[in-house]
Amino acid sequence: MRLMEPAKRVRDSALVSTRWMFPSDANPAGNVFGGAIIRYIDEIGAAVAQRHARSNVVIASIDRMDYRLPVRVGDLLTLKAAINYVGNSSMEVGVRVEAENPLTGEVAHAGSAYCTMVALGPDCKPIRVPRLICETEEEKRRFREGEMRYKKRQAERAKAG
Numbered sequence: 001m002r003l004m005e006p007a008k009r010v011r012d013s014a015l016v017s018t019r020w021m022f023p024s025d026a027n028p029a030g031n032v033f034g035g036a037i038i039r040y041i042d043e044i045g046a047a048v049a050q051r052h053a054r055s056n057v058v059i060a061s062i063d064r065m066d067y068r069l070p071v072r073v074g075d076l077l078t079l080k081a082a083i084n085y086v087g088n089s090s091m092e093v094g095v096r097v098e099a100e101n102p103l104t105g106e107v108a109h110a111g112s113a114y115c116t117m118v119a120l121g122p123d124c125k126p127i128r129v130p131r132l133i134c135e136t137e138e139e140k141r142r143f144r145e146g147e148m149r150y151k152k153r154q155a156e157r158a159k160a161g
Helices: 034-053 137-160
Strands: 017-022 055-067 076-086 090-100 109-121
Touching: 017 034, 034 055, 034 076, 034 090, 034 109, 055 137, 076 109, 076 137, 090 137, 109 137
Parallel strands: none
Antiparallel strands: 017 076, 055 109, 076 090, 090 109
């Protein structure tokens, strides 16, 4: 097992990505497929986790993808992602999805998800990740809530056997 890097701040790995939604992302009615949004969430979640762990990562789960409103062809889709919680080898990345109509400037919260990513070493086995430094009250709250979700996921896995 490699030596663990020093703890890192949330802002050291946080990312924001914006994508323009095209007809190839959508159904014939012009609504962007939920699966397309999930793909972009997975991509940014993995990038944030990889920046934190400085190793390859894989997705273990996505907790509750809630679509709050439709995203339309022509919208700018902005994904804001940051580490909420770290365990031993896993990291919870929170992703907020916003849709902007570039003609009007109207921005709306389109959805949110929590991705659990696992850091892998060269042998493709889980490795320890750096601890997380939470600097703001919001980051501390998100860490506590992420820890509760982590414990809930662990209990559900244990119950499933």
